Amino acid sequence: MSVLVQIAWILQKDLLIEWRARSRMFALVSFALTTLLLFSFAVGPDTKALREHAGGYLWLALLFSSTSLLDRSLRVEEESGAMDSLLLAPTSPTAIFYGKALSNTLQLVVLGVIALPVTLALCDATLTGSPLVLLAALVLGAMGLAAPGTLYAALTARISGQQLLLPLLLFPLIVPALLAAVKATTLVLTGDPMEQSGSWLVLLACFDALYWSICGVLFGRIVET
Amino acid sequence: MPPVIQTRDLSRRFGTRWAYSRIDLEVEAGERVLLIGANGSGKTTLLRSLATLLRPTSGALQLFGMDPRADLHAVRRRLGFFSHKTGLYEDLSARDNLAVLARLAGKQAGRSELTARLAEVGLEDRPDSIRRFSAGMRRRVALAALLLTEPELILLDEPFSALDPAGVSQVADLIRSLPGTVVVTSHQVERAASLCQRAVLLQGGQLRWQGRAEQAWAAWRASQREDAT
Amino acid sequence: MKWFHISGAVGVVLLVIGHGMGLFVAPPEAMMGDVGRILYAHVSTAWISLVAFLLAFFAAIGSLWFGRRGWDASVVGFVEVGVVLTALLLFQGSVWARPTWGVWWTWDPRLTTSAILLVAFTAVLLLRSVIDQPDRRMLVTSVATIVAFVDVPIVYMSIKWWNSLHQDFSSPETVSSYMVTPLRISAFGMLFLMLGFVGMRRRIELIRLEKEWSLQPPPERPAALNLSDEGTQ
Numbered sequence: 278m279s280v281l282v283q284i285a286w287i288l289q290k291d292l293l294i295e296w297r298a299r300s301r302m303f304a305l306v307s308f309a310l311t312t313l314l315l316f317s318f319a320v321g322p323d324t325k326a327l328r329e330h331a332g333g334y335l336w337l338a339l340l341f342s343s344t345s346l347l348d349r350s351l352r353v354e355e356e357s358g359a360m361d362s363l364l365l366a367p368t369s370p371t372a373i374f375y376g377k378a379l380s381n382t383l384q385l386v387v388l389g390v391i392a393l394p395v396t397l398a399l400c401d402a403t404l405t406g407s408p409l410v411l412l413a414a415l416v417l418g419a420m421g422l423a424a425p426g427t428l429y430a431a432l433t434a435r436i437s438g439q440q441l442l443l444p445l446l447l448f449p450l451i452v453p454a455l456l457a458a459v460k461a462t463t464l465v466l467t468g469d470p471m472e473q474s475g476s477w478l479v480l481l482a483c484f485d486a487l488y489w490s491i492c493g494v495l496f497g498r499i500v501e502t
Numbered sequence: 503m504p505p506v507i508q509t510r511d512l513s514r515r516f517g518t519r520w521a522y523s524r525i526d527l528e529v530e531a532g533e534r535v536l537l538i539g540a541n542g543s544g545k546t547t548l549l550r551s552l553a554t555l556l557r558p559t560s561g562a563l564q565l566f567g568m569d570p571r572a573d574l575h576a577v578r579r580r581l582g583f584f585s586h587k588t589g590l591y592e593d594l595s596a597r598d599n600l601a602v603l604a605r606l607a608g609k610q611a612g613r614s615e616l617t618a619r620l621a622e623v624g625l626e627d628r629p630d631s632i633r634r635f636s637a638g639m640r641r642r643v644a645l646a647a648l649l650l651t652e653p654e655l656i657l658l659d660e661p662f663s664a665l666d667p668a669g670v671s672q673v674a675d676l677i678r679s680l681p682g683t684v685v686v687t688s689h690q691v692e693r694a695a696s697l698c699q700r701a702v703l704l705q706g707g708q709l710r711w712q713g714r715a716e717q718a719w720a721a722w723r724a725s726q727r728e729d730a731t
Numbered sequence: 732m733k734w735f736h737i738s739g740a741v742g743v744v745l746l747v748i749g750h751g752m753g754l755f756v757a758p759p760e761a762m763m764g765d766v767g768r769i770l771y772a773h774v775s776t777a778w779i780s781l782v783a784f785l786l787a788f789f790a791a792i793g794s795l796w797f798g799r800r801g802w803d804a805s806v807v808g809f810v811e812v813g814v815v816l817t818a819l820l821l822f823q824g825s826v827w828a829r830p831t832w833g834v835w836w837t838w839d840p841r842l843t844t845s846a847i848l849l850v851a852f853t854a855v856l857l858l859r860s861v862i863d864q865p866d867r868r869m870l871v872t873s874v875a876t877i878v879a880f881v882d883v884p885i886v887y888m889s890i891k892w893w894n895s896l897h898q899d900f901s902s903p904e905t906v907s908s909y910m911v912t913p914l915r916i917s918a919f920g921m922l923f924l925m926l927g928f929v930g931m932r933r934r935i936e937l938i939r940l941e942k943e944w945s946l947q948p949p950p951e952r953p954a955a956l957n958l959s960d961e962g963t964q
Contacts, residue, residue: 278608290591290602297631298593358587361555362647366606367578425878432871436861446858446875449851450882453889460893480892484885491881495874498795502556502867513949517865518942523949560949703956711956724958 287376331400332463370497385419406465421454504567512561539704582653638669735930742924749917783813808933
């Protein structure tokens with residue numbers, strides 16, 4: 278069975294599990310929206326600041342939510358030893374990585390799509406630029422979080438009682454992706470007179486290309502003992 | 503035909519501790535072997551290594567006459583591993599679990615076949631998740647998943663643990679009917695010995711005794727006596 | 732007397748010379764005056780901290796490839812010393828920024844990248860500290876180090892681009908020839924000192940690892956079990 282087919286099956290399995298336990302997704306959405314609300318409270322009624330930084334708040338909310346999402350994506354394999362079943366199927370660990378990373382990307386994109394209108398409302402921002410560029414930023418940014426996040430979640434899922442390790446490892450790493458995604462999103466929201474969003478998307482794409490290849494290679498070493 | 507399992511000098515350490523050391527084991531096709539030993543004697547670690555889930559530190563391991571390191575997938579395709587940790591997804595139904603594992607194993611299994619497999623282990627095809635199942639029912643789903651891939655070698659780690667007597671009896675019946683080669687570890691020495699022909703005893707990670715399954719209990723008592731002195 | 736003692740001693744001597752020249756002999760910096768003299772310490776620390784992380788990256792690859800604990804110990808040495816140097820770097824940067832720009836912190840791409848590096852590699856050390864199985868720990872440390880290091884150029888570039896849209900903090904890009912010599916000497920001094928410390932740290936880690944790993948072969952096969960009921964004979 279080709280690796281691509283296995284990736285598709287793993288993706289489908291992960292999405293099926295998340296659908297079956299959708300109450301968890303609702304909780305995550307609530308968390309993201311609450312975070313956005315708190316940002317707007319913390320900034321106060323400064324409409325100018327809110328509007329200018331709406332992109333930043335959106336991505337921070339996504340980033341904080343991603344920790345729980347990523348952790349769960351790997352813990353679901355550890356809690357009943359399902360990872361063993363997968364490996365023995367046999368499934369190539371690379372396929373497991375890409376399937377899971379794709380599933381995590383998709384979930385983050387969905388989270389972003391839900392959080393976007395809320396952000397726009399709270400910050401009184403409007404979509405000045407192209408929605409396609411925004412979607413590209415969302416997808417590429419989610420990919421940037423998902424690949425290293427899936428790898429690190431696999432690392433930390435076996436260590437009990439260390440909730441903070443995953444964000445601590447992940448956050449410094451994804452700074453470039455965060456910067457680029459925030460920048461691209463902000464440019465779409467507040468206007469892009471100098472057509473810079475393209476270069477930020479390119480940076481995101483390069484980050485994604487690099488980490489989707491490296492993490493795929495390293496995942497097998499982490500998961501096989 | 504080469505032995506299904508052949509190990510020579512197989513050892514695995516964790517830091518300074520040798521979990522199992524210098525294991526020489528041969529299991530022919532169709533044999534049923536019981537692996538016994540006290541807690542921490544290395545049974546589970548050895549079984550996981552035989553299942554290719556844990557790489558040994560040194561020594562030679564051949565499964566189906568092949569070196570797992572040469573072709574891991576080919577070896578894994580032919581074996582099945584059952585652990586008290588079920589290896590299932592709690593949020594999915596029994597049928598979904600079987601479907602997922604069947605697909606990844608490359609088996610096209612339609613709905614009717616999956617229902618039949620569940621019936622084989624005495625379960626109905628219910629749509630609710632297995633989270634609400636009892637431990638015994640979960641074990642049976644895991645066994646159904648195992649059988650779906652039709653493995654030639656089946657390794658079972660403590661299949662009777664945490665089961666009530668009815669559960670133990672059901673699982674024992676299922677194990678008795680398993681085709682192919684079987685290696686099982688268990689603390690329930692007498693019950694498990696009745697299902698096997700041969701038995702092997704591990705003590706402190708070392709292979710202390712091999713013999714007929716009927717003598718397993720005597721060997722166990724002898725090793726307990728040794729531990730006590 | 733081990734090689735790293737010598738390296739450290741050489742490093743200290745070179746640093747004394749380089750810093751001495753920088754403090755007393757070289758001319759004051761064109762824009763910043765005497766405050767600019769910190770560049771001998773700051774720039775050398777910056778270069779060598781990056782060198783330390785680069786060598787950590789190679790050691791991590793070696794660790795994954797060869798799987799021997801010597802490589803693992805090297806990774807620990809380079810990462811720890813790199814972390815200390817980066818912390819020092821940030822402190823120096825802060826000290827420099829205050830009289831020069833009037834602030835304790837700026838979004839200068841180099842400084843910000845260093846801050847991120849500090850957190851990233853501290854997290855690697857933290858991760859290492861919570862795993863007690865030696866082989867797993869070695870694997871995890873190397874993977875985390877590789878992933879963190881590969882990010883370094885990207886972090887730097889992304890912050891530089893991001894920053895260029897904001898204020899432009901000028902910092903000396905070109906260094907006059909009178910300052911190149913003490914800078915080079917200081918840089919080499921820092922390099923030797925770093926290697927000296929890494930060597931020491933590596934040795935300490937090796938001793939620790941030796942207690943955990945075992946090069947002892949597996950124990951010999953035991954005598955057969957006596958099944959008879961007649962008590963010990």
